[in-house]
Amino acid sequence: MPDPSKPVLKLSGIGKSFGATRVLHDVDFDLRAGEVHVLAGENGAGKSTLIKILAGIHHDYDGMIELHGSAVRFVSPAAASRHGVAVIHQELSLVESMSIADNLQLGREAARGAGWWLNRRTSMGRAVAACRELGLNLSEADLARPAGEFPVAVKHQIEIAKALTGDVRVLLLDEPTSALHHGEVERLFRLIGCLKTRGVGVIYISHKMDEIYRIADRITVLRDGRRIGCGDRTTCPPATLVQWMIGRELSHHNRSRSVGSASAPVALTVTDLRVPHRDPRRPDLVRGVSFTVRAGEVVGLAGLQGCGASELLRALFGEAGGVTGTMGLGGDPYRPSSPREAIARGLALLTADRKATGLVPTISVERNITLAALPRFSRGGFLQRSVERGAARRQAAALGVRCASLAQSISSLSGGNQQKALLARWRETGPRVLLLDEPTRGVDIGAKHEIYERIREWVAPGMAVLMASTEMSELLALCDRVLVLHRGELAAEFASEGVTAEKILIAAMGEQPQSDPPFA
Amino acid sequence: MKPPGWLSVPWMRAFLALLLVLAVGAVWHADGAFFRWNTHRDMLRQVAVPGILACGMTLVIITGGIDLAVGSILGLCAVTFALLTIHCGWPAIVALPAVVLLGAAGGATSGTLVGRLRVQPFIATLALMVFARGLAKFIAGGQKISAAVLKPDGTFAYVALPPVFQHLDARLFGGNVAAVTLVFLGCVAVSWVVLTQLRYGRYLFATGGNEEAARYSGVPVTHARLLAYGLSGAFAAVAGICQAVQEQQGDPEAGVAYELTAIAIAVIGGNSLAGGRGAIGFTLLGALTIGYLEKILSINAVAQSSRLMLTGVIIVAAVLLQRRQLN
Structure with missing residues (x-):
């Protein structure tokens, strides 16, 4: 057992630029054996860049990484993995057509005869052992089935099991629960608990408050590429965390409001809209949402990842199957069957994935x-x-x-x-109605503000804008109203006056907005 | 080694390959044969049929697909054209559009399979390639359709070839240019108009470049594919007619493996099989490159075996050259 007081992994003064844009400034971070260290921050705070540095994807950074006290620089993902750093990215990397057993040992196949012949029996034995160790309930018959046949949650666990073959000291999990059910999340947490007892240090990235406070030993918050704070779970209550994440100044951001939008004609009406999941066994992605958007108004859709905002926008643009409920455009009924039809009716959708x-x-x-x-x-x-x-x-x-x-x-x-x-x-x-899905994702600060300026210009003569965003500052800067979605349902609606990032965040996490927040 | 700036222009690279082949011809000129116009005229005549197929192939490749059926559709249309004009006595003015429509229908079948039913282009056109070849043999009854008509008593009666055969195989401008060469240039012109002047041409590029993004932008991707494969089929029919008039018969075996030549022409000129980019000018340059290569090897009496091996090597070399310069 390694000495728990000494960090397994220590980052000092990490900095990173892309061209002229500096995305990380002098970040310090450390991870002890057997602890879960949560890395939190808004989108664009620099979390993913930091992970990519640790995963060996970016290697031209400033500062120093120490692993067990000796300086290292991972020049490739393979190098990181050799040093015992395993990364689970948001996108899974299983070969769907191959069996789970084969996936588990991809690149490390059990072989005999000078390494040319596969040894199926040893291979299956190893796979069974790996699963048993992590407490996964998979029979040999299951392990022989293609990975693609399993639900996301199982794939996720397989991905972790795959990452943990070999001597893993550090495990990075990047928003691992964004595609998981409640029950599946519980299983993941049990798995993480099991890893902690084995002395693995876990870096856990998440937006979700309830998760953070269930699993974290320590929490570090990044904002605008800087480390804002770091503390034990017990000494760092949610109020402090939220403040660190959004920064105090954003709560009273100056906004320029469109005038008289309350009397403007309604541009878009949505009543009881439901969007089913493509897998009918899964819950609906959007569940009975109703709202209107007036001409000249910017309405925000807030929520955590997986809240259904993107699916709602796609349904409005004719890109979702099995949609129920009614939609109307300027008083006329509207039920688009394709983006082509939506465009012809005066809609436009800027998608999140450029x-x-x-x-x-x-x-x-x-x-x-x-x-x-x-x-x-x-x-x-x-x-x-x-x-x-x-x-x-x-x-x-x-x-x-x-x-x-x-x-x-x-x-x-x-x-x-x-x-x-x-x-x-x-x-x-x-367009008469402009739908925006994360309009400034991966966009630098300067361009962001130019985009905000244009959107404000366009709504003045009567364009309606419906904007989904996970960036609080963006919603506060642009929106006349903010609708908050939680698990596909409309959780709260805020007018621009008096709304704060804290209120939105609390509603998005599924707390009752009218009740006093527990940490106020 | 850093390539000179002008090589970063794709056109220059396509020209370079052609110039290299021409330089080879200038050195091994077979006692001056390479410098006589007749050699060039014949090359332009011989490259017309694969060149016409390559025009259609280019349209399909730009959508990110591939059309393996063009050689078989050529055979089917050659047989049908010979049958309609020689045996059934249809006037050319009716038979020509009918055969072109037949080819277009064949292409539209691939287009529907690929665009609407989401079959992979390789599989869909492979199936059509096999089917169309079978249909050609079925229509021809295992025979070549020519001016010699088999009578019920087992003897042959000879009928006159319709004048369309002479007209299309004629040499024009004092015998200096073959008519099929002009047909090829016509097909290049049609493809140019489609790709650069029509809205649907833009849709072909968008579909091949990023189908999802195109669909989100309201591009009718299914129709764009239908157009590309349909035109490819129609061009294959035109090539079939040209082949029939040159051979003065409809051979159900005509055009076997021509789809591979057509792909080679499109790719050697600089069109990317990944889709989304390309130009018909590249295909024209590719046709000239392949045509001259063949011609130079044949006037120097290089054996067929060596010719095939050399062609294979040169295709790889040309494609590697294109890619090296892109980076």
Whole structure:
């Protein structure tokens, strides 16, 4: 048993820049054997960068990492793993078509005959032993089934079991519960408890208060790439934590409100909207949500990850199956069956995942901007290139897209400029209702504020905006009203006056908003 | 070694491959044969059929797919065209559009399988490739369809070839240009219009570049795929007609493995099989490169065996060259 008072892992003065943007400033962090150390902070606080440094994905950082007292620098994920640092990312990395037993030993297969022949019996034996050690209830028949047949929770445990083969001293879990049920979360916690007794140090990243206070021994909070505070669970109550996470100044952020929106016509009505999960055994993603958005209004959808806000926006954009409930656009009934139809009715959706559902990386900035509005630039099927080019140039200038030429590939732009170009794409369609899903994810501070400015400009003449965000400062800066979702249900609604990040956060975590918070 | 700046322009790289092949021809000119116009005229005639297939292939590749059925559709359409014009006596003005429609219908079948039923392009077009070849043999009754018509008593009667055969296989401009070369250039022009001038052309690029993002932007990705595969089928029909007039018969075995030549032409010119980018100009340059390569090897009387091996090596070299410069 290692000495529990000495840290297994010690980070001192870690700094990291991407180009001109400094994302981590002089961060200190340490982890003792057998403890769970929670790393908390808002999106963009620098948590994921820190994890990537520990996982060996980024290796050009400043500062020093010590493992068992000796300085190390992980130059690749494989190097980190050799040193006994295991990382479970949010996206699972199992090969779905291979059996669980094979997945568990991928790259470390039991072999004989100079390493050429697989030894199936030894392999299965090892897999069984690995599962038993972690208390997983899987028979040999289960282990022989493809990983893809199992629910996410089991895959998650397999992923952990896989990470723990070998001599693991440090385990990083990046928001491990975002895709799990309540019962599944309990099992994960039991597993973590079991690892603690084995002396494994666990770094646990989470947004969820209840989880943090159940599992943490110590808590460190990052904000804007700096370590704001670190304390034992007992000496660091939720109120302190929330304050550390959002920063005091954000609670009274200056907002510019649209005037007279209460008398403006209703642009979008949603009544009792339900969005089922693709797996019918799972609970609905959105459960009976009703609200309206008026012309000229910015309405925020707040909530923790997995609260259903993205699914709600996709349903409004005709991208979800089995939706029930009624929707209306400016008084007319509305039930889109595809994004194409939604666009024709005057909606636009800026999706959260730029890479997967936003950018077309193979074509130019100009063509990305005009993609959704192409019917406007064509006559009889032929494109009017000069009109198209003019429109792209105008939108790029209005949004402040910085690029050498509009003909260059969009994948060569920075994240902020890519996001502005995608906003330009939707602005060009002239939407009546603009849906935004995490509009500033992965965008630097400067571009963020430019985007906020544009959104404020657009709502003034009567565009309605519905914006899902997990960033409190963003919701407070932009929204006239904030709807808070918790597990797919509308948990609270706040007008801009008197709303604070604390109130939103408490409602998003599922506490009753009218009752006094336990730590007030 | 850092490549010079001009090599970062894709067009320059495509030109470079062609220039290298031309330089080889200038050195091994087979007693001056390479410098005679007739050699170039024949090359342009021979490359027309695979070049036409490559036009359709380019459209499909840009959507991120592949069309393995073009060689078989060529065979099917060659047989059908010969049958309709020689045996059934249809006038060319009716037979030509009918055969092109047949090819388009074949392509549209692939397009529906890929776009609507979400079958992988390789599998869908592989199935159609096998089916169309079988259909060609079925229609032809195991025979080549030519001016020699088998009579019930087992003897052959010879009928006159319809004039469309002469017209399409003619040499124009004082015998200096083959008509099929102009047909090929026509197909290049049609593809150019589709890819650069039409809204649907843009949809092909968007579908191949990021289908999800395209769908979220209201791009009709299913229809875009249908158009690409449909046009590829129609081009294959045009190639089949050209093949039939050159051979003066409809051979159900025509076009075997031509889909591979078409892919080679598209790729050697610089189109990416990953989809989302490309241009018909690359395909034109690729057709010239492959065409000259074949021609230079044949005028130097290089054996067929060595020719095939050399072609394989050169395709890999050209593609590696393209990629090296991209980074």
